Amino acid sequence: MDKHELGAFLRSRRERLRPQDVGLPSGPRRRTPGLRREEIAVLAHISTEYYVRLEQGRAPRPSAEVLAGIAGALRLTDAESDHLHVLAGTAPARTRLHRRDVRPSILALLERLPQTAAFVMSAAFEVLAWNDLAAALMEDFDQLAPEDRNLARRAFAGPEHTDATLYGISDATEFRHHVVMSLQATLARYPTDPAVTGLVDELCNASPDFARLWDRHDVQAEPMLTKTFRHPVVGEVTVDCDTLTLTDRDQYLVLYSAPPGSPGAEALALLNVLGAQASDYLR
Structure with missing residues (x-):
């Protein structure tokens, strides 16, 4: 699990979303881009504290079910969802080095x-x-x-x-x-x-x-x-x-x-x- 990259990726996906993208009212003008962390937590059916810790790189490895909820809340594409699982360490691991020998x-x-x-x-x-x-x-x-x-x-x-x-x-x-x-x-x-x-x-x-x-x-x-x-x-x-x-x-x-x-x-x-x-x- 790469906690730093996982947190940075989650933050970058959250900041690109607008409230109307997920069916939330726009409300007053926001000081920072994207959705609030508590809004993602509600959409993903997890606690705000746990989601905040994930973005800060302080949380333990999330389960596949939690990742699925976060992927849905962040409106991730299939490729982005796969990347999320790789960063969280829940995808099948490859060998340590990428291969250079051609068949x-x-x-x-x-x-x-x-x-x-x-x-x-x-x-x-x-x-x-x-x-x-x-x-x-x-x-x-x-x-x-x-x-x-x-x-x-x-x-x-x-x-x-x-x-x-x-x-x-x-x-x-x-x-x-x-x-x-x-x-x-x-x-x-x-x-x-x-x-x-x-x-x-x-x-x-x-x-x-x-x-x-x-x-x-x-x-x-x-x-x-x-x-x-x-x-x-x-x-x-x-x-x-x-x-x-x-x-x-x-x-x-x-x-x-x-x-x-x-x-x-x-x-x-x-x-x-x-x-x-x-x-x-x-x-």
Whole structure:
């Protein structure tokens, strides 16, 4: 049970609600945003004292029934409710470290996708494996040190990170939000993994933008269905973006493809031909 993170998450979800969201009268103007703690306690059918202690990180582990009541009172989504259970220590525990070894069948699959840029990403945004087209579209990850293959670090690299640091993608702002929300969930699953805790601490200290988004405690991102890369060799490449969860290793297979005959498909085909030449240009 991560009492500090649990309290911060509960507080952030409470402060986003308005009385009318839960069927309560607005009443006089409130000095602080959101519902009052006693209002959440009444809606969750628990004592105000216990709820206050939960937010302050002083309460013992709540039961699954209490968490269900709090999730309903706070109008949590399914993803947020799952996150609440992870923080409270009532969800099934994972191994201490997140996995970085990629299943051999997935490595083989990457090479069977000649018209799709594909790569495998860990729960901490490390690029673990990739095919040639992904290297041509983004960069030749083989030329980077393992710590430099982390897309979360790249998203918030430098004091003035720009979209160029993310391969010129059209949804750089949305991707940065997605990174922070995903890492919130990852840290809850692996609270003692030094690679995860170290990455979060590094980005919180190095990037005010990351720290600001982290303090919002959001854990559910909208799916990214399309993405446009601004490639220095072939120009704009618009692709469909699909992410498949590899549940056995808590990893993700990311696929960038384009409909046959589309400008995006033609650009990918050209990159497929250029291959290593495009990667050499990027270096």
